[in-house]
Amino acid sequence: MILHKHFDVNARGHLTIGGLDTVELAKQYGTPAYILDEEVIREQCRVYRKAATQCFGEDALPLYASKALCFSTMYRIAAEEGMGIDCVSGGELFTAKRAGFPAERIYFHGNNKTDRDIRDALDMGVGTFVVDNQDELTALSEEAARRGITQRILLRITPGIDPHTHRAVVTGNVDSKFGNAIVTGQAMKIVKEALSAPGIDLAGIHCHVGSQIFDIEPFSDAADIMVRFIADIKKECQYEIRELNLGGGLGVRYTEYDREIDYADAIRQIASVVTEYCRAHDIRQPRVILEPGRSLVAAAGLTLYTVGSVKEIPGFKNYISVDGGMPDNPRYALYQSSYTALIANRANAPRDFRATLAGRCCESGDLLGEDMEIQHAKRGDILAVLVTGAYNYSMASNYNRIPRPPVILVRNGEARVAVRRETYEDLVANDIL
């Protein structure tokens, strides 16, 4: 086992995922390629579903934050596993609908929903809007009233806490572009607006404090603040909030330095503080929703590349260049995210070489990691970067006109293509000469 139980090494010394030889997968599907262990995704859905049902009752509905990894079959998997989903754009809604995802189980997020997004979402019967701001509330209320319907919403609230994580993924702070801060009075103001807005049913409130969080504290702090706010709403507006959405953000093990999280236990701990705070503030416990993205899909995936060159600069550093890079994984370039990399065709060899892992773009920031511990490499080796299931394919671009890799799903000892590799023809499909 390497990092997670579905990554292993076979008798040929090759890295395997879900029991399949990654070197064979590279031969069959080419590189770069995203490979996902579908069973791991399904198991994680079940962990969240089971723990949520035990802690919050039969009407618990964990949501999959689908921006983490979005393609048609992924929505089908989430539907089959009984999850709800978050969508953040018209494109995600369209993909979910096309995959047959039940619209009533969709929560529609985003800090700037366009008029078209609002109309499209209402047309398809999206169950819940997570309304970010006053402008959106007004636009949604007008459109819902015009159609003679009542739209269920949550309001996005900014609890104003620092989840002790990387700044670029901190979203619960008061100066965030998301939501309405409690301390400034804006949160209570928009609650009152929502209560009197035509065509709007205020079901609950939502917060999301950040990402890649390993401690329970940020969640219990958020729960404390949000439950107090629910009590304040009850006092000031004589209105009972029925749903509390505490967002996503539980961390994932990317390297040996990251802890392993017991997700079921984390959910139980969050549940017990919510119950305690509701009792302390004398309010009826709302339905509690969690919306994990990363922790459902990240560990399931790896990316396979072919090594093109190894460059040792005496007295400086070593570069291993691969046939992908920031177009398929921009996370190191964006926020220096750490990964584990290894040579898949010599997975048992000691990782006694230090190298910067470079992509193939004309951009010196196009790196997948610096100063990484890896095996000695040579042109033609297959290199695997582990734990790339989240925010890789969904963040991929065509920078330098590089086609996006395919997404291959592995299950029951078999592999299938879920998203085919882009072609050069795909790249020019929208060009008008």
Ligand SMILES: *Cc1c(COP(=O)(O)O)cnc(C)c1O
């Ligand atoms: C991104 C996001 C999530 C998921 O976050 P993860 O860290 O991937 O679990 C959940 N809710 C909202 C509102 C988000 O923006």
